Amino acid sequence: MKTRVWLTAGFISLLCLSFLLTRTDAQPNTVKQIAPGVWFREGDLDAGHCNNTIIEMKDYLIVVDANFPSGARAVLADAKKVSSKPVKYVFDTHHHGDHAYGNAVWTQMGAVTIAYQGVADEMKRYEPKRWQGTMKERKDVAEMNSDHPEPPKQTFTDSPHVMTDGTRRVEFRFFGWAHTRGDGWVYLPQEKVLCSGDAAVNGPYNFTGDGNIGNWPKVVDGALKLDVAHVLPGHGPAGTREVLAGQRAFMIELHKATLAAIQAGKKLDDIVKKEGNKQTTTIQLSDSVKNWVGPGFAGQVRDAYNEIANKKPIGDQPH
Secondary structure, three states, rough: OOOOOOOOOOHHHHHHHHHHHHHHOOOOOOOOEEOOOOOEEEEOOOOOOOOEEEEEEEEEEEEOOOOOOHHHHHHHHHHHHOOOOOEEEEEEOOOOOOHHOOOOHHHHOOOOOEHHHHHHHHHHHHHHHHHHHOOOOOOOHOOOOOOOOOOEEEEEEEOOOOEEEEOOOOEOOOOOOOOOOOEEEEOOOOEEEEEEEEEOOOOOOOOOOOOOOOOOHHHHHHHHHHOOOOEEEEEOOOEEEHHHHHHHHHHHHHHHHHHHHHHOOOOOOHHEEEEEOOEEEEEOOHHHHHOOOOOHHHHHHHHHHHHHOOOOOOOHOOO
């Protein structure tokens, strides 16, 4: 099997195409206040950037996701516009480059990067190979002058892992393996705000290669038990609990439809076909989850097929 490197130039192009085809309400590089002292910054997919959240505490700021190096610098500049307080903590929701490769940018200016232990474990599993591959494609990564990504400086295994200074309570949570083995969430109970990373995105931005498709809905179930009014995803516009419900429904339908094809005797080549550089699929899902279906859908069907057929999470198979 060919090595799948996270966010290769081709995958970035696919995300951007999905974005342009499906999101007419996109507002990349804009900062929106979600609640007093809580801001959502929508990332620029053309630059490969994820979304970020800025949380104001009494004396400092917490930023959700380190982004790529260029994204980190852009977020830092915007953080200075909304608050004069320093960024003290940066939370990596998971290990992928657009969420964690900017770690060194933040630590060099004095912040502490933190994450669930699974994020550091995933970095050990996949790095430095992915970093070195990305260096060939991204100038901002190459300019870090390092042969490996910087892991989070602090990790935790308890959930919730609570940070509070008397003015605001921030809960870092882990519900299980969905997008990656280390998926972290950030919950602000008073404000009813949930930062979901890529375990719940708002649009056709699901990368399933490191995932556990069968377990994904159960992970989102954990998040749905929280009192949430605002969902701030890793990609796509900010939304409500409907983002969680839609993400869950998409994964359920993807798994169910692929399983039905297998039970009907279909082989992988029957339902996923390659046409030049593109993949197409005969699998169709309901209109209720069309927000999550995009040009990458055939690849997601392929991953679901291999996960079901091999009885092992796709992220635990050679890739």
